[in-house]
Amino acid sequence: MTGTSKVALAFSGGLDTTVCVPLLEEEYDYDEVIGVTVDVGQPAEEFDEAEETAEALDLDHYVVDAKDEFAQQCLDAVKANATYQGYPLGTALARPVIAEAILEVAEEEGCEGIAHGCTGKGNDQLRFEAVWRDSDLEVIAPVRELGLTREWEMEYAAEKDLPVEGGNEGDWSIDTNLWSRSVEGADLEDPGYVPPEDIYEWTETPSGDIETIEITFEEGTPVAIDGEEMPAVQLIEYLNDLAGGHGVGRSDLMEDRMLGLKVRENYEHPAATTLLNAHAALEELVLTKEERDFKTQVDDQWAQKAYEGLLSAPLVDALDGFVDTTQEKVTGTVTVKFEGGQARAVGRESEYAVYSESAASFNTESVDGIAQEDATGVAKYHGFQSRLANKVTAEAEAKKAELLTDGSGDDESAEEQ
Numbered sequence: 161m162t163g164t165s166k167v168a169l170a171f172s173g174g175l176d177t178t179v180c181v182p183l184l185e186e187e188y189d190y191d192e193v194i195g196v197t198v199d200v201g202q203p204a205e206e207f208d209e210a211e212e213t214a215e216a217l218d219l220d221h222y223v224v225d226a227k228d229e230f231a232q233q234c235l236d237a238v239k240a241n242a243t244y245q246g247y248p249l250g251t252a253l254a255r256p257v258i259a260e261a262i263l264e265v266a267e268e269e270g271c272e273g274i275a276h277g278c279t280g281k282g283n284d285q286l287r288f289e290a291v292w293r294d295s296d297l298e299v300i301a302p303v304r305e306l307g308l309t310r311e312w313e314m315e316y317a318a319e320k321d322l323p324v325e326g327g328n329e330g331d332w333s334i335d336t337n338l339w340s341r342s343v344e345g346a347d348l349e350d351p352g353y354v355p356p357e358d359i360y361e362w363t364e365t366p367s368g369d370i371e372t373i374e375i376t377f378e379e380g381t382p383v384a385i386d387g388e389e390m391p392a393v394q395l396i397e398y399l400n401d402l403a404g405g406h407g408v409g410r411s412d413l414m415e416d417r418m419l420g421l422k423v424r425e426n427y428e429h430p431a432a433t434t435l436l437n438a439h440a441a442l443e444e445l446v447l448t449k450e451e452r453d454f455k456t457q458v459d460d461q462w463a464q465k466a467y468e469g470l471l472s473a474p475l476v477d478a479l480d481g482f483v484d485t486t487q488e489k490v491t492g493t494v495t496v497k498f499e500g501g502q503a504r505a506v507g508r509e510s511e512y513a514v515y516s517e518s519a520a521s522f523n524t525e526s527v528d529g530i531a532q533e534d535a536t537g538v539a540k541y542h543g544f545q546s547r548l549a550n551k552v553t554a555e556a557e558a559k560k561a562e563l564l565t566d567g568s569g570d571d572e573s574a575e576e577q
């Protein structure tokens with residue numbers, strides 16, 4: 161390498177990314193490391209920690225604000241009712257946004273390499289690299305490539321006098337952004353271990369309080385709460401606060417990672433749960449049965465690609481075509497009730513409602529010239545094929561049984577001959 165060779169590192173100030181800084185110089189021969197922290201709605205303390213650690217390391221540190229873009233991505237996920245095994249995909253949706261932002265800085269700064277501190281066991285390495293391997297930069301994963309363990313990292317940090325002893329990591333491994341807060345590791349790795357209340361930071365233990373709000377959607381996107389319009393970031397933050405106060409959006413799941421490992425995950429996602437429930441309730445009202453049935457398959461594929469960090473796949477463009485067409489009708493208002501840790505849709509209205517009160521009501525005689533008696537013909541036919549199939553089978557079996565009884569005598573005579 162000629163001149164000053166630079167590498168951009170996805171930097172959080174935690175143990176993994178902190179040890180990566182000297183390792184990129186020592187083991188990968190880079191002259192200079194740039195740390196990049198991307199804001200997707202982490203709590204302020206995380207930026208303070210990153211800033212302090214970067215300073216102590218004398219690291220050139222960039223903070224990129226990608227909150228708006230990430231919030232938009234989350235609301236796009238709502239259009240596709242996106243969850244993976246019950247998880248609203250906060251970390252998964254954030255990684256490509258973070259990866260793009262870091263790549264942009266790396267290219268602007270003339271870096272030759274780009275690095276992350278992910279281990280070789282998780283999903284995030286795959287999501288980062290899916291973005292980065294589309295560039296000409298050398299992709300480096302020191303923790304994975306050097307086979308680092310936490311104990312080794314702690315020892316190395318002590319030896320090198322790296323700024324990690326500030327207790328910047330508690331008992332759990334936590335990943336927070338606007339859409340979800342994930343808690344994993346330590347005792348939680350045991351699927352049988354019952355999590356203590358203190359793993360939760362966004363959600364209160366559900367109390368007896370009840371509250372009702374109205375969420376307005378325009379073409380599948382939530383735009384206002386109780387009539388007050390809010391931009392995406394603000395709307396999500398507002399709901400995290402409000403629904404979190406009601407204990408909404410906790411999940412404790414066994415998650416199948418991309419590499420095949422099954423892991424125990426705990427999440428909090430009050431805004432996501434509220435918006436996903438409200439959106440689904442509106443779709444129930446405005447989409448036809450066929451659209452709803454088919455959309456569950458489209459949504460499932462969308463969520464799968466989101467989990468993989470591959471929303472850039474051509475398949476997703478095609479899925480988006482279907483999703484966007486259906487969302488043209490997903491305009492209206494949903495009433496959501498927070499009660500007992502749940503966010504339940506308890507009312508919905510839309511000018512696109514595929515609903516005729518007079519047609520569905522028990523009290524009306526005829527609608528559009530169709531009267532109750534007209535269903536008689538339908539009722540006569542309903543189940544016709546099943547009845548016929550069952551009858552034919554029963555007859556065939558009876559015939560077989562009859563032949564067997566007759567045949568036993570024949571057999572004897574056959575032996576005698």
Ligand code: ARG
Pocket residue numbers: 249250251252283284333334335342343344415425
């Ligand atoms: N399992 C989730 C995912 O792959 C989230 C992992 C978050 N990481 C953490 N250290 N808590 O999307």
